[in-house]
Amino acid sequence: MLVVDDLHASIGGTEVLHGLTLEVPDGEVHAVMGPNGSGKSTLAYVLAGRDPYQVTAGRVLYDGADLLAMTPEERAAAGVFLGFQHPVEIPGVPTMYFLRTALNAQRRSRGEEELGPVEFLALVDAKRRLVDMDRTLLDRAVNDGFSGGERKRNEILQMLMLEPRLAVLDETDSGLDIDALRVIAAGVSSLRAPNRSAVLITHHQRLLEHLIPDRVHVLAGGRIVRSGGADLAAELEAHGYAGLDDPGVEAFPVSTATAR
Amino acid sequence: MSAARAELAELAGREYAYGFSTDLDTDFAPRGLSEEVIRLISAKKGEPDWLLDWRLGAYRHWRTLAEPTWQNVTYPPIDYDDIIYYAAPKKKAALSSMDEVDPELRAMFDKLGISLAEQERLSGVAVDAVVDSVSVATTFQARLAEAGVIFCSFSAAVRDHPELVRAYLGSVVPYRDNFFAALNSAVFTDGSFCYVPKGVRCPMELSTYFRINAAGTGQFERTLIVAERGASVSYLEGCTAPMRDEHQLHAAVVELVAMEDATIKYSTVQNWYPGDAEGRGGVYNFVTKRGRAAGARSKISWTQVETGSAITWKYPGVVLQGDGSVGEFYSVAVSAGHQQADTGTKMIHIGKDTRSTIVSKAISTGHGQNTYRGLVKMLRSATGARNHTRCDSLLIGGDCGAHTFPYIEVKHPSAQVEHEATTSKVSDDQLFYARQRGIGEEEATSMIVNGFCREVFRELPMEFAVEAQRLLSVSLEGAVG
Numbered sequence: 029m030l031v032v033d034d035l036h037a038s039i040g041g042t043e044v045l046h047g048l049t050l051e052v053p054d055g056e057v058h059a060v061m062g063p064n065g066s067g068k069s070t071l072a073y074v075l076a077g078r079d080p081y082q083v084t085a086g087r088v089l090y091d092g093a094d095l096l097a098m099t100p101e102e103r104a105a106a107g108v109f110l111g112f113q114h115p116v117e118i119p120g121v122p123t124m125y126f127l128r129t130a131l132n133a134q135r136r137s138r139g140e141e142e143l144g145p146v147e148f149l150a151l152v153d154a155k156r157r158l159v160d161m162d163r164t165l166l167d168r169a170v171n172d173g174f175s176g177g178e179r180k181r182n183e184i185l186q187m188l189m190l191e192p193r194l195a196v197l198d199e200t201d202s203g204l205d206i207d208a209l210r211v212i213a214a215g216v217s218s219l220r221a222p223n224r225s226a227v228l229i230t231h232h233q234r235l236l237e238h239l240i241p242d243r244v245h246v247l248a249g250g251r252i253v254r255s256g257g258a259d260l261a262a263e264l265e266a267h268g269y270a271g272l273d274d275p276g277v278e279a280f281p282v283s284t285a286t287a288r
Numbered sequence: 289m290s291a292a293r294a295e296l297a298e299l300a301g302r303e304y305a306y307g308f309s310t311d312l313d314t315d316f317a318p319r320g321l322s323e324e325v326i327r328l329i330s331a332k333k334g335e336p337d338w339l340l341d342w343r344l345g346a347y348r349h350w351r352t353l354a355e356p357t358w359q360n361v362t363y364p365p366i367d368y369d370d371i372i373y374y375a376a377p378k379k380k381a382a383l384s385s386m387d388e389v390d391p392e393l394r395a396m397f398d399k400l401g402i403s404l405a406e407q408e409r410l411s412g413v414a415v416d417a418v419v420d421s422v423s424v425a426t427t428f429q430a431r432l433a434e435a436g437v438i439f440c441s442f443s444a445a446v447r448d449h450p451e452l453v454r455a456y457l458g459s460v461v462p463y464r465d466n467f468f469a470a471l472n473s474a475v476f477t478d479g480s481f482c483y484v485p486k487g488v489r490c491p492m493e494l495s496t497y498f499r500i501n502a503a504g505t506g507q508f509e510r511t512l513i514v515a516e517r518g519a520s521v522s523y524l525e526g527c528t529a530p531m532r533d534e535h536q537l538h539a540a541v542v543e544l545v546a547m548e549d550a551t552i553k554y555s556t557v558q559n560w561y562p563g564d565a566e567g568r569g570g571v572y573n574f575v576t577k578r579g580r581a582a583g584a585r586s587k588i589s590w591t592q593v594e595t596g597s598a599i600t601w602k603y604p605g606v607v608l609q610g611d612g613s614v615g616e617f618y619s620v621a622v623s624a625g626h627q628q629a630d631t632g633t634k635m636i637h638i639g640k641d642t643r644s645t646i647v648s649k650a651i652s653t654g655h656g657q658n659t660y661r662g663l664v665k666m667l668r669s670a671t672g673a674r675n676h677t678r679c680d681s682l683l684i685g686g687d688c689g690a691h692t693f694p695y696i697e698v699k700h701p702s703a704q705v706e707h708e709a710t711t712s713k714v715s716d717d718q719l720f721y722a723r724q725r726g727i728g729e730e731e732a733t734s735m736i737v738n739g740f741c742r743e744v745f746r747e748l749p750m751e752f753a754v755e756a757q758r759l760l761s762v763s764l765e766g767a768v769g
Contacts, residue, residue, distance in 0.1 A: 076724050079716065104726035116721040120739030129735060130725035137726065169739065186725065 029054045029225040030075075030095075030194055035086035037067075037074045044070040046250035047086065052194075052243075055222040059236055059261060060229045062247035063269040068229045069113060071247070072198040075227075076110040077103055090194065104130075105137040107193030109186075111200045115179040118170040123182065126170045127152060127189055134190060155188040158218065159211050177208045184215040195219065195226040201235035213238035233265035320369040323347065326474055329374050333443050333477070336450060339457075346463035346473030353467045360659040360691055361599050361628040363535070363572065371537060373475045373508065435491050437521075438483040442510055445481035452483055456514055460543035460580045460607070468539040469576045472508045476541070479509035484519040484550075493749055495524040511542040515550035517583060522553040524752055535598060536561075540575045548583030548610065553591070555748055557756050560596035562763075567626030567655075570598025577604035578634070581613035581642075589616040590633065591747040593756040595763040598627060603661065605634030608642035608673075615644040618744040620756070623656025623688065624763050632662035632693075637670035637703065646677040649741050652688035653764060659691040666703040673700065679709040682740050684733070684764070734761040 030052040037045040044067045052058050062068050073081050075088065077100040088095040095103060118126065132142040143151070156166065159181045171179050180200055187195055200212055216226055216239055228235060236244070236258065244260040245252045248269060254260070318325065326347055330340040355366070432439050438449060445453050463473035480496045496511070515521055538560060544552050554577075563570025573596075579588035590604040606615030617633035635644035650658040664675045681690035692709050714736050722732035738745070738757055745753045 076720075078720055100720060100723040101726050101728050104724055110724050112721065112724075116715075116717045118718050118722070118736055118739055120742035121735055126722075126725070126735070129731070130722070130727050133728065133731065134726035190725065 029056075029091065030227070031089040032071075032075075033087050033089070035071075035074070035088065036084045037070055037081055038084055039070065039081050043084065044250055045074070048247070048251055050245060050252055052225050052227060054225060055220075056242040057216070057220065057226045057228065057239065058243045058245060059241040060227060060245045060247050060252075061231070061233070061261065061264055064231065066247045066269075067250040068231075068247055069198055070250075072110055072113075072196050072229055075103075075196050076100060076108065101133070101137070104190075104192075105134045109190055109192030109195045111180075111183040111187060111195065111197035113199040113202065115171045115174075115183055117172045117174075119172050121170050122167055123170050124152065124166045127166075127186060130186070131189055152185075152189060156185055158188060159184045159215055160207075161185055176203050177205065180204060180208060181211060184212050188215055188219070191219065193224050195224075196229065197226065198229045199231060200228075201230055201232065209235055210238055233261045236261045319372050321347075321371070321373055321475065325373055329475060329477060332374065333446070335446055338454060339446060342458070342463070343474050346470050347475075349464055350467065350470035350474055353470060355467050359601055359630040360657070360661070360693075361601065361630050363599055363628075366535075366537060366572070368471075374477050431491065436485045436488050437490050438481065439494050440481055442476070442479040442481050442512070445483075445512075449481075449483070452514065453481065453512065456512055456543065456545055458543075460545060460578045461541050461576050466576060468574045469541055472510060472539050472541045472576070476508045476510040479540070480511045480513075482511075482513040482521060482523065484513075484515045484521045486516040487518040488516075489519070490521040493522050493524060495526070497526045507536070507538045507540070509540050511540070512545075513543070513552055513554070514545045515547060515552050515586075517548045518550060519547070520551040520553075522555070522749060524555045524557070524749060526557045526559070526752075526755075535563075535569060536571045538571050538573050538575065538597075540577075542575070542577040542604070544579035544588055546579065546581050546583060546586035546588050546613075549585050550583060551587045551589075552579060553589045554579070554604070555752055556590075556592040556594070557748075557752055557759065558592065558594045558596050558600070559759055561598075562596050562625060562627050563598040565625055567598070570627075571596065573597035573600045573602065575602040577602060579604075579606045579615070581606055581608050581610055581615060581639075583613070584610040584639070585612045585614075586610050587614040587616075589614075589618070589747070591616075591618040591744065592620070592631075593741075593744070593748070593752075593759065594619070594621040594629060594631060595759045597629075600627075600629040600631050602631050603634050603663075605636065605663075606644065607636045607638065608644065608670075609638045610642075611639040612641045612643075613639055614642070616747075617644075617646045617648070618747045619647070620649045620651070620741045620744045620760070621658055621660075622651045622760065622763050623653070623658040625654045625656065627654075628657045628659075630659040630661055632660045634663040635665070635675060637664075637666040637673040637675070639670065639673075641672045642670055643673070644675045646675070646679075647743050648677075648679045649744055650679070650681045650690055651684070651737060651740070651760075651764075652681070652690050653684035654688060656688045657691070658689070659693065661693045661695075663695040663697070664705055665695075665697045666700055666705070668699045670700050671702050673703040675703075675705045677705075677707045679707075680740065681709075681711040682737065683711065683713045684737075734764055737764060 032048055032050040035045050035048040036043060048071065060068060070081060074083060083096055128148050135142055161181045165178060171182060174182060183200060201209055213235060228241060240258050244256055244258060246254040323344060326343050330343060461469050463470045482494055484490050513523060544554060546552050560571035560573055581588050588606045594600050604617060608615050615635050621629045621631050623629045632648060633646055646662060648660045650660055652658040660679045662677065666673045679692050683690055690711055694707055696705050698705060714733060718736050719732050723729060737760060745756055748756055
């Protein structure tokens with residue numbers, strides 16, 4: 029599904045990713061964990077095609093195609109979804125309208141029929157129940173005056189509507205209470221399928237208690253410094269990230285790191 | 289990205305969609321302005337002496353005035369002796385039905401997407417179409433007459449209802465008001481007239497389409513709407529012009545009078561030719577529009593969507609004379625390319641407990657310059673008067689500008705005036721968010737801008753709201769990237 033190979037990326041002339049390598053096979057959910065400033069959000073933005081982030085070396089293949097050559101909207105239509113850490117407000121644009129415009133833009137670009145209003149309403153109503161989102165929020169402008177939790181639910185709702193093949197969720201769990209966490213975990217789980225994958229970018233292990241990943245990667249100092257199974261998350265939570273951003277250390281036991 | 293950019297550049301170069309001109313056999317007055325030309329216009333229209341005298345009075349006053357220069361726009365001096373002040377499609381005579389309209393003219397309206405016949409059949413909107421300076425067809429007169437509503441061309445009103453015209457002409461915008469109002473009063477050639485009698489709710493939306501067609505002509509139309517006690521009417525105007533290299537002057541006057549408990553809603557979608565990408569050509573839209581909320585609890589509401597014209601200079605205002613009367617102004621003004629807009633409103637509070645609301649949304653892109661200029665004046669008599677003003681400016685790109693000049697004069701201590709203003713940009717965050725969801729850059733920009741304008745669009749009648757959104761999208765094509 030996704031192959032990131034020796035990716036170097038910078039913003040404002042400062043390199044943030046220093047040769048990141050990551051592979052996410054079809055049907056798997058991977059967690060990328062790491063301390064603040066390790067390059068987690070940069071990875072998310074580079075995958076989605078955000079402008080000021082410059083890729084200086086390396087490549088990213090999505091289903092074998094060069095992802096970096098595609099515009100953000102082409103990536104979206106091809107099935108790449110980014111759940112934003114800070115979802116953006118768009119005053120005056122009703123959420124319902126935004127969702128329908130997005131869904132139909134993607135369908136058009138894939139050569140599919142647009143969804144009519146009746147089918148769309150039925151679909152959106154079913155999905156918003158899954159994320160326990162109030163109907164009235166959909167008539168309000170996109171994220172305008174939404175609480176933190178409402179914004180995150182709105183991200184998950186959009187993900188469920190768009191049914192991406194690769195969902196990249198950037199700190200979607202941050203600042204949420206336990207109920208909201210469960211909703212998000214359920215949302216991601218409901219999309220699990222042999223032809224879909226997800227990358228959960230997170231600072232904490234909490235989300236991973238509700239959503240067991242197939243693999244966990246530790247991102248530190250702009251590189252993946254360690255990879256393991258689901259139990260690696262618990263290990264990190266117990267011992268912290270200390271020492272992990274030392275670029276000289278390729279992979280080492282977390283216990284050693286904390287002992288330093 | 290480069291493919292998308294190229295596409296945007298192509299879109300930006302797209303031509304003005306209404307830029308055709310129609311080969312109508314046109315009857316011209318000689319170029320330039322003099323008492324003789326005014327006498328000629330008046331004679332061609334078979335006007336009574338009082339109206340000719342009024343025109344001449346306006347002309348003599350105009351001669352004493354200098355063109356105003358305080359507006360925040362720049363343009364080369366206008367040679368008023370190089371304008372044709374009267375251009376009428378020939379074959380006009382009196383038309384009694386749509387079938388008598390010149391087929392060329394009807395074809396032109398079809399191109400504009402306002403087939404009069406179709407309007408008549410389907411939409412329930414009564415249309416008066418003014419080409420160059422003469423009103424060519426008014427639909428639906430029979431049904432309106434049944435309700436007692438008079439809706440006709442200005443010339444017809446002068447002929448058939450001279451007492452009404454004489455009572456109200458210049459009663460809201462006297463010819464001494466300003467340079468362009470004086471010019472219009474001297475040379476106006478046609479326009480629309482509407483009179484809604486006591487207690488009548490006008491049974492349909494009334495609509496006028498204005499079109500400048502002939503080259504080198506000015507358009508000086510006049511609109512007068514009177515709503516008697518308890519009456520209500522909703523009136524829409526739309527405007528287009530062909531593409532011409534030289535500038536065309538449009539100096540209209542609109543007067544509204546609302547008696548006790550009457551309501552007038554006046555909506556404009558203005559799409560005059562804005563000039564080309566280098567700023568050549570385009571219409572100078574120098575217009576005076578004012579309503580007099582004369583009676584207690586009367587209400588006058590202006591809604592305007594200004595996407596066209598090289599220069600727009602207009603301040604539709606309300607004189608709030610009746611106690612408890614209400615004035616509203618909702619505006620979207622777009623300055624793209626080299627367009628300049630200096631627009632806003634005047635709310636003059638005279639009566640007690642009068643209320644006014646101003647919502648202005650200015651959008652600047654390309655090299656566009658957009659100025660909001662508004663006056664809120666509360667006289668000594670305006671006990672308990674209230675105003676709320678909200679001015680939002682949206683900038684797209686780095687070469688455009690937004691300016692706000694609010695003037696507030698309050699002479700009564702119990703009056704309340706609130707002014708809010710914001711300036712924002714279509715942010716990269718918003719654009720990226722929408723694009724990440726699969727919405728292309730053009731569509732995303734248009735969606736964000738439409739969201740910005742939503743408060744104003746929802747004041748428009750449904751069919752106009754759709755047209756306004758479409759126009760906005762067209763004028764913003766190529767605005768990003």
